Amino acid sequence: MGEFELIDRIRARLPRPAGRVRLGPGDDAAITRPGGVTATSVDAVVEGVHFRRDTAPLASIGHKGLAAGLSDLAAMGAATGEAYLVLGVPSDLTEDDAVDLLAGASGLADETGTELAGGDVVRSPVLFLSVTVVGHGASEDALVPRAGARPGDAIAVTGELGGAAAGLLLLEDPGLRGGVNDAAARFALGRHLEPWPRLSEGLALATAGATAMIDVSDGFGAEAGHLAAAGGVGLSVDASRLPVAPEAAAVAAAAGRDRLELAASGGEDYELIACLPPDAVGPATRAVEASGGRLTVVGEVGPGDGVRIRLPDGTRFEPGGYDQLG
Amino acid sequence: MGEFELIDRIRARLPRPAGRVRLGPGDDAAITRPGGVTATSVDAVVEGVHFRRDTAPLASIGHKGLAAGLSDLAAMGAATGEAYLVLGVPSDLTEDDAVDLLAGASGLADETGTELAGGDVVRSPVLFLSVTVVGHGASEDALVPRAGARPGDAIAVTGELGGAAAGLLLLEDPGLRGGVNDAAARFALGRHLEPWPRLSEGLALATAGATAMIDVSDGFGAEAGHLAAAGGVGLSVDASRLPVAPEAAAVAAAAGRDRLELAASGGEDYELIACLPPDAVGPATRAVEASGGRLTVVGEVGPGDGVRIRLPDGTRFEPGGYDQLG
Numbered sequence: 001m002g003e004f005e006l007i008d009r010i011r012a013r014l015p016r017p018a019g020r021v022r023l024g025p026g027d028d029a030a031i032t033r034p035g036g037v038t039a040t041s042v043d044a045v046v047e048g049v050h051f052r053r054d055t056a057p058l059a060s061i062g063h064k065g066l067a068a069g070l071s072d073l074a075a076m077g078a079a080t081g082e083a084y085l086v087l088g089v090p091s092d093l094t095e096d097d098a099v100d101l102l103a104g105a106s107g108l109a110d111e112t113g114t115e116l117a118g119g120d121v122v123r124s125p126v127l128f129l130s131v132t133v134v135g136h137g138a139s140e141d142a143l144v145p146r147a148g149a150r151p152g153d154a155i156a157v158t159g160e161l162g163g164a165a166a167g168l169l170l171l172e173d174p175g176l177r178g179g180v181n182d183a184a185a186r187f188a189l190g191r192h193l194e195p196w197p198r199l200s201e202g203l204a205l206a207t208a209g210a211t212a213m214i215d216v217s218d219g220f221g222a223e224a225g226h227l228a229a230a231g232g233v234g235l236s237v238d239a240s241r242l243p244v245a246p247e248a249a250a251v252a253a254a255a256g257r258d259r260l261e262l263a264a265s266g267g268e269d270y271e272l273i274a275c276l277p278p279d280a281v282g283p284a285t286r287a288v289e290a291s292g293g294r295l296t297v298v299g300e301v302g303p304g305d306g307v308r309i310r311l312p313d314g315t316r317f318e319p320g321g322y323d324q325l326g
Numbered sequence: 327m328g329e330f331e332l333i334d335r336i337r338a339r340l341p342r343p344a345g346r347v348r349l350g351p352g353d354d355a356a357i358t359r360p361g362g363v364t365a366t367s368v369d370a371v372v373e374g375v376h377f378r379r380d381t382a383p384l385a386s387i388g389h390k391g392l393a394a395g396l397s398d399l400a401a402m403g404a405a406t407g408e409a410y411l412v413l414g415v416p417s418d419l420t421e422d423d424a425v426d427l428l429a430g431a432s433g434l435a436d437e438t439g440t441e442l443a444g445g446d447v448v449r450s451p452v453l454f455l456s457v458t459v460v461g462h463g464a465s466e467d468a469l470v471p472r473a474g475a476r477p478g479d480a481i482a483v484t485g486e487l488g489g490a491a492a493g494l495l496l497l498e499d500p501g502l503r504g505g506v507n508d509a510a511a512r513f514a515l516g517r518h519l520e521p522w523p524r525l526s527e528g529l530a531l532a533t534a535g536a537t538a539m540i541d542v543s544d545g546f547g548a549e550a551g552h553l554a555a556a557g558g559v560g561l562s563v564d565a566s567r568l569p570v571a572p573e574a575a576a577v578a579a580a581a582g583r584d585r586l587e588l589a590a591s592g593g594e595d596y597e598l599i600a601c602l603p604p605d606a607v608g609p610a611t612r613a614v615e616a617s618g619g620r621l622t623v624v625g626e627v628g629p630g631d632g633v634r635i636r637l638p639d640g641t642r643f644e645p646g647g648y649d650q651l652g
Contacts, residue, residue, distance in 0.1 A: 022363065027471050027556075028401040028540060029365035029461065037348065038364075039355035040443065042410040042458055046450040075354040084368040086456050117366065124372040130412050130456035132368055135355065145353050214354060230353075 020081060020136075021117045030118040032082060036138045041072035044130040047090075050324045053127065055171040058097055060193035061129060062104030068217060069133035070112060070197035071270040075215040077144040077206020078135030080199055082117040083109055085131055088124030101129070104194075112199055142206060149212040149231035149275035153301040156281065158201045158272045158293055161220055162248030162259065165266020165322070167192025169255050179254030184247035191245070195270040200291035202272055208284035210274040219267040221319030224307040227273060234304030239264065240312045243296040264309060265319035275301055346407060346462075347443045356444040358408060362464045367398035370456040373416075376650045379453065381497040384423055386519040387455060388430030394543060395459035396438060396523035397596040401541040403470045403532020404461030406525055408443040409435055411457055414450030427455070430520075438525055468532060475538040475557035475601035479627040482607065484527045484598045484619050487546055488574030488585065491592020491648070493518025495581050505580030510573035517571070521596040526617035531600045534610035538601040545593040547645030550633040553599060560630030565590065566638045569622040590635060591645035601627055 023031035045051060045065045056064075066083055073080055085105060089098055098121070109116050114133070137143045166188035170176055177185050198215070205213060212231055214223045220242065228235045244263040252259040274295075276284050281297060288295040309317040349357035371377060371391045382390075392409055399406055411431060415424055424447070435442050440459070463469045492514035496502055503511050524541070531539060538557055540549045546568065554561045570589040578585040600621075602610050607623060614621040635643040 022466050023469075023471060027473075028398040029367035029404065029459075031363050031365055031402075031463075031466055031469055031471075033363045033466070034360045037357050037359045039357055040408070040410060040458075040460070041355040042412050042444060042456070043446050044412045044414060044448050044450075044456055046414060046448055048451055049449045072354040076357075078355065082366070084366060084458065086368050086370045088370060088372060088454065118368060120369050122370050122372055123375045124370075124454065125374055125452045126450065128414065128450065128454065130368070130370055132366075132410065132458040133355075134366070137357075140348050140357055140359070143349075143357055145349060145357075147353075 021115050025118050032117065034136060036136055037140050037143065039073055039076045039078040039135040039137060039143055040132065041069055042130070042132045043069050044128055047127040056193055058100040059104030062101040063108045063194045065129040065131050066105040066108050067195045067197050067270060069131040070114065070199060071215040071217065073133055073135035074198045074202030075213045075272055076135060077142065077202045077210065077213065078137050079203060080112050080114045080133070081136045082115045082134045083131060084117060085119040085129060087119070087121050088126065088128040089121055090124055090127050093127055112197065144206045144210045144213045146212055146214050146227055146230035149227055149233050149301045151233060151301055151303050153211055153275040153277055154281050154297045155235055155237060155299040155301060156274050156276055156284065156295050156297045157220070157243060158198050158288060158295055160243045160245035161216070161269050161271060162252070162263035162266050163188050163191030163245040164195060164268040165262050166248040166251035169251055176251065176254050180250050184250045187247040188251050192268065195268060197270055198272050198293065201288050201293040204287035204291050205272065205274045205284055208276065208287050209280040210276055210284065212275040214273050216269045216271045216273060217267055219265045219319060219322040220273065221264045221307060221309060222322065223273055227275065228305055228307050234302045235299060235307045236302055237299035237307060237309045239309050239317050241296065241298045260317065261319065264317065265322055267322035267324065347441050351444050358443065360462060362462055363466055363469065365399055365402045365404040365461040365463060365469055366458065367395055368456070368458045369395050370454055373453040382519055384426040385430030388427040389434045389520045391455040391457050392431040392434050393521045393523050393596060395457040396440065396525060397541040397543065399459055399461035400524045400528030401539045401598055402461060403468065403528045403536065403539065404463050405529060406438050406440045406459070407462045408441045408460045409457065410443060411445040411455060413445070413447050414452065414454040415447055416450055416453050419453055438523065470532045470536045470539045472538055472540050472553055472556035475553055475559050475627045477559060477627055477629050479537055479601040479603055480607050480623045481561055481563060481625040481627060482600050482602055482610065482621050482623045483546070483569060484524050484614060484621055485595070486569045486571035487542070487595050487597060488578070488589035488592050489514050489517030489571040490521060490594035491588050492574040492577035495577055502577065502580050506576050510576045513573040514577050518594065521594060523596055524598050524619065527614050527619040528598055530613035530617050531598065531610055534602070534613050535606040536600040536602055536610065540599050542595045542597045542599060543593055545591045545645060545648040546599065547590045547633060547635060548648065549599055553601065554631055554633050560628045561625060561633045562628055563625035563633060563635045565635050565643050567622065567624045586643065587645065590643065591648055593648035593650065
């Protein structure tokens, strides 16, 4: 496959530059006129580490790679802007395969209003997709960093947890599908393969006065720990309030796993954890619901450090680590 | 090696955010306040494709990866701003190795005034470095795209050609070193392993009125072809005027290769090819020289299409393709 031919073929599928992008793919660099402040995040997904080609459809690899980047913008409360992709192409990936993979990313870009402003294709012994996303905010104050949680803030989480980890369980052990109804399996697989970045929820939470935010890529417990460390505060979470996706609970039951453990330690849900002053909880909840999402208060910020997740019986719960390929 | 520990260790070596960067590494995204327009480019270098660990010191891999990105900014006439790195770390790369590699990038960042504003570390079966660079310009008109060359423009090239390809010859066939003096070998290896992005030359050329620019990553002939195609013009080049590095000529002689062929087809010199209206050539030359560089007029833009490289005997010369690992 010729590198330049592939780039041309991909370029033909890209939207024409519009909005902030003044010069799109095909030159030495893309030119944009940002205005305000920009939020920029970089990440990569690699075959054998973050996905397997035998279980992940090619389009889902592109979708998920971009979704993970956009989720970082959501966690800043930034509006999505531009994305840049570098695809590492092994010799056994055909040109059609590469186009399929990138179609997954460009589909999500279209749906979220993100412009694919540039990219590159390189040969590589292993398939990888490196993603750069640029979001926008009116000012620094409009964006929400990880640090900033204050004692007394409520801890809230968008959507539901555990779905992506349940999907991974189903991919790793197809025998489990017999113990779960089809709709639940489809839901969990969708959460794992094609997560949705909570961009509108992030904007709503930032506007409502969130003091700190992070997205759940490495698991609720781990990400809450980052919020605690960054803010120099302690997070106290009531495990029984964690919004476990019912489909995740069904998969957990079939797998003989604890549903709370799956929800608290499972990664890649790409939900947002936000800290909110108590009087901001009501407006934030309504704003998130108006954007089509949901918000659940799961605990409270206090002094101290670290994350304490309490079970209904008063014992303390330690979520495990999460590895993206199990 | 723990991913987070490595990120922390790398972060400890980074400069504090300053200038445009309002929030540096360690959050979901970096926050910058650009002003004007931004030029953004992404690229990646992959082990076995763009470098080999047995011939490239680790620091040179980081240096070269960032240099290739900054060279794209130079080719736009943009001022360098921020860089973001994603390092793919295989299991046989130690934490010290990773720090050495990134030190090569951070050294070049310091020397060029580029802020390492963010990054990520991912596990990978193969070592790779994905680089995003963001440059800045006062306005779109201040930046120079590939398209824009007009019939009658002079074609000029910065610095000297062939050095990086000569260095690659020496790396691929160490026996050649016996036929070349040490200074020439050192020069050529330096050009290959630690190329220098022509940022100040690019700014000078843009300010002097360059109508089109591109950097020489895939070889002079190939890149001139891109300028011709983008501008819908033909480029006529006098091969005898190409500024062949004397050290490259010495290596070419030792290898039994044609010096012009090496200079015209060898990639990774990261020099700039610029098209300039005739009355801008003098000011551009003086501006490039004032920045410590040199500029050589090698031909003229005409109607038609493609690139014609003429040899002194009047015959036409066709540069070959360039493969980064020979």
